[in-house]
Amino acid sequence: MPAQPLKRVLIANRGEIAVRVIRACRALGLETVAAVSQADRESLPARLATRSVCIGPSPARESYLRPELLITAAKGTGCDAVHPGYGFLSERAAFARLCAQAGVTFIGPSPEAIEAMGDKLAAVELAAAVGVPRVPGSGRIAALSDAHAFSVRHGFPLLIKASAGGGGRGMRIVKRQADLARALDLAATEAQGVFGDPSLYLEKFIEHARHVEIQVLGDSHGNLVHLGERDCSTQRRHQKLIEEAASPAVDAGLREALAEAAIRLARQVNYQGAGTVEFIVDDDTRRWYFLEMNTRIQVEHPVTEMVAGRDIVVEQLRVAAGAALSFTQSDVKRVGHAIECRINAEDPARCFLPSPGTLRVWKPPQLAGVRIDTHCYAGYVVPPFYDSLLAKVIVHAETRALAIDNMLTALGAFEVAGVPTTIPFHRDVLRHDDFRFARVTTRWVEEKFLAAAAAGPLLGRCRATSERGHEFIGRSGGLGCYRDRGRRDG
Amino acid sequence: MELSFSDVQNILKIIDEAPHLDEIDLVYGGFRLHVVRNGAGSSKPVAITAARDSLADKPTPPAIAPPRAETAAAVEVPAGVVAIRAPMLGTFYRASAPGEKPFVEEGQRVCANDTVCLIEVMKLFNSIRAGVDGKVVKIIAENGGLVEYDQPLIFIAPASQERS
Numbered sequence: 001m002p003a004q005p006l007k008r009v010l011i012a013n014r015g016e017i018a019v020r021v022i023r024a025c026r027a028l029g030l031e032t033v034a035a036v037s038q039a040d041r042e043s044l045p046a047r048l049a050t051r052s053v054c055i056g057p058s059p060a061r062e063s064y065l066r067p068e069l070l071i072t073a074a075k076g077t078g079c080d081a082v083h084p085g086y087g088f089l090s091e092r093a094a095f096a097r098l099c100a101q102a103g104v105t106f107i108g109p110s111p112e113a114i115e116a117m118g119d120k121l122a123a124v125e126l127a128a129a130v131g132v133p134r135v136p137g138s139g140r141i142a143a144l145s146d147a148h149a150f151s152v153r154h155g156f157p158l159l160i161k162a163s164a165g166g167g168g169r170g171m172r173i174v175k176r177q178a179d180l181a182r183a184l185d186l187a188a189t190e191a192q193g194v195f196g197d198p199s200l201y202l203e204k205f206i207e208h209a210r211h212v213e214i215q216v217l218g219d220s221h222g223n224l225v226h227l228g229e230r231d232c233s234t235q236r237r238h239q240k241l242i243e244e245a246a247s248p249a250v251d252a253g254l255r256e257a258l259a260e261a262a263i264r265l266a267r268q269v270n271y272q273g274a275g276t277v278e279f280i281v282d283d284d285t286r287r288w289y290f291l292e293m294n295t296r297i298q299v300e301h302p303v304t305e306m307v308a309g310r311d312i313v314v315e316q317l318r319v320a321a322g323a324a325l326s327f328t329q330s331d332v333k334r335v336g337h338a339i340e341c342r343i344n345a346e347d348p349a350r351c352f353l354p355s356p357g358t359l360r361v362w363k364p365p366q367l368a369g370v371r372i373d374t375h376c377y378a379g380y381v382v383p384p385f386y387d388s389l390l391a392k393v394i395v396h397a398e399t400r401a402l403a404i405d406n407m408l409t410a411l412g413a414f415e416v417a418g419v420p421t422t423i424p425f426h427r428d429v430l431r432h433d434d435f436r437f438a439r440v441t442t443r444w445v446e447e448k449f450l451a452a453a454a455a456g457p458l459l460g461r462c463r464a465t466s467e468r469g470h471e472f473i474g475r476s477g478g479l480g481c482y483r484d485r486g487r488r489d490g
Numbered sequence: 491m492e493l494s495f496s497d498v499q500n501i502l503k504i505i506d507e508a509p510h511l512d513e514i515d516l517v518y519g520g521f522r523l524h525v526v527r528n529g530a531g532s533s534k535p536v537a538i539t540a541a542r543d544s545l546a547d548k549p550t551p552p553a554i555a556p557p558r559a560e561t562a563a564a565v566e567v568p569a570g571v572v573a574i575r576a577p578m579l580g581t582f583y584r585a586s587a588p589g590e591k592p593f594v595e596e597g598q599r600v601c602a603n604d605t606v607c608l609i610e611v612m613k614l615f616n617s618i619r620a621g622v623d624g625k626v627v628k629i630i631a632e633n634g635g636l637v638e639y640d641q642p643l644i645f646i647a648p649a650s651q652e653r654s
Binding site for chain 2: 038053054055056057063068069071072073076077098
């Protein structure tokens with residue numbers, strides 16, 4: 001039984017995840033308040049929620065990233081809980097603490113658990129301490145000599161990571177000894193600028209890596225379960241594009257080992273709510289390593305929901321209200337295969353340039369076994385202030401091969417006009433033999449797929465350059481394609 | 491004379507730019523500003539705690555506002571008046587403290603620089619000024635209630651239009 005039943009939940013997020021959380025609240029009979037920026041006043045979450053409240057101007061740093069506004073809005077509208085979604089304030093321990101001080105339930109783990117996993121170096125060290133292997137790596141780099149010593153032992157290329165980074169941010173590949181000193185300098189300056197913390201550490205660079213992650217759920221009664229793995233190896237610049245469950249690269253033995261490690265780590269921080277423990281699996285050696293833990297709901301949670309038949313957001317809400325999880329580990333059965341494609345308002349022909357604008361036509365496919373998570377509708381104006389995710393297309397089928405075929409059908413039937421989307425990119429990837437035969441590792445999109453496509457019509461104007469990714473070579477010239485977006489998610 | 495939100499921001503900016511200043515405690519009438527720098531070299535070196543002692547026992551805002559189909563910002567502004575809009579979301583107060591005289595009443599004349607209300611965001615009180623000379627026609631926001639960003643708070647009939 002819930003210890004403190006919730007009545008009204010403030011949705012401290014926007015876009016598709018706000019819609020997703022509102023639907024889960026409705027399923028449980030909870031009222032919702034959509035906290036919206038000025039740009040999102042007329043958005044779908046604002047209309048679906050019991051009420052909406054405008055918390056500030058459109059830029060996220062003046063609205064969705066302001067803890068004091070969200071807490072004032074929660075208190076002022078009679079909410080007893082706040083759902084942070086992903087991105088924005090979802091992994092800020094200070095926000096979770098402020099919620100507690102204000103007497104509002106933060107729907108997520110404890111501030112201590114967020115903090116333990118928030119510093120990425122501290123997290124890998126914690127993992128190593130409980131016997132969960134980390135990628136061979138250093139401690140905090142205090143001097144250039146530390147970095148030299150590490151490179152002598154492990155060789156090049158190596159990876160510089162920011163302790164305060166995560167989710168693919170704050171990383172830099174170094175290929176040669178000669179570049180090391182300068183790369184460290186740049187990375188420290190960048191880390192200070194972006195995260196306010198210049199601390200760095202080094203990791204051995206794994207050439208052919210699969211990104212495999214385990215979904216965990218915990219409650220306040222000491223129950224901790226996992227829902228198996230997702231494979232998110234199809235990435236571009238560390239941003240996931242296609243996710244699937246099960247992983248085609250994971251057998252029963254590996255699944256069990258990863259899940260056991262994930263549970264062990266989650267237990268170490270007394271984890272409550274939904275979380276994801278991410279691993280790297282070395283495709284050449286079959287060794288696996290802990291990468292990081294995300295202490296929130298993830299974008300790609302639906303693929304797990306489809307194969308496991310569980311509503312992860314509903315479980316988050318139950319657990320936050322003090323109830324036990326609605327199922328135990330032995331109840332978890334996974335059926336079939338699910339794939340998710342992230343449909344972004346980006347132009348794959350122009351180096352994935354974010355492309356806000358009006359959706360003149362928006363007709364998602366209506367097919368058996370296809371789920372669409374979206375906040376978009378025909379006539380919706382995609383604002384330029386936030387990330388470019390428009391929709392997630394999720395298919396569920398008996399086998400992976402059928403899921404790929406059904407996804408191709410679904411994407412082929414998806415009618416969008418007004419803004420360019422990543423749909424053509426997804427169709428090309430899904431038709432590629434490397435995807436069908438599960439040969440995709442985390443750098444495949446950039447190093448193989450896009451490099452080959454550079455000669456073809458779709459991506460003819462993009463070409464691979466440095467580890468920073470692809471450079472846009474527009475006809476107009478000078479238009480850079482690298483755009484740092486406000487919110488990223490793993 | 492009152493300190494406005496932008497005054498406080500300017501004070502913080504001055505402190506932020508002073509390299510050897512680690513802490514400041516400023517008392518200004520009933521207003522106290524206490525700033526502590528959190529370790530050198532951090533990109534966010536200033537932690538703010540601001541409290542208005544005279545408001546320590548302010549009334550708690552009503553817990554639940556009734557559901558509304560529309561957002562409050564959609565209130566229609568009649569012709570010939572200017573709406574003072576909320577520059578931030580927060581709790582709206584008509585007076586500097588419970589029991590004190592409200593800053594303005596309907597029918598009262600105001601100058602552009604006059605404080606007409608306060609908006610509180612987590613213990614930080616922001617003075618809102620009229621912004622225009624004229625007469626208070628209507629006070630729309632409810633004392634102690636939540637106001638949304640950009641919501642009309644007070645209607646003013648500008649003096650410039652009275653003359654014309």
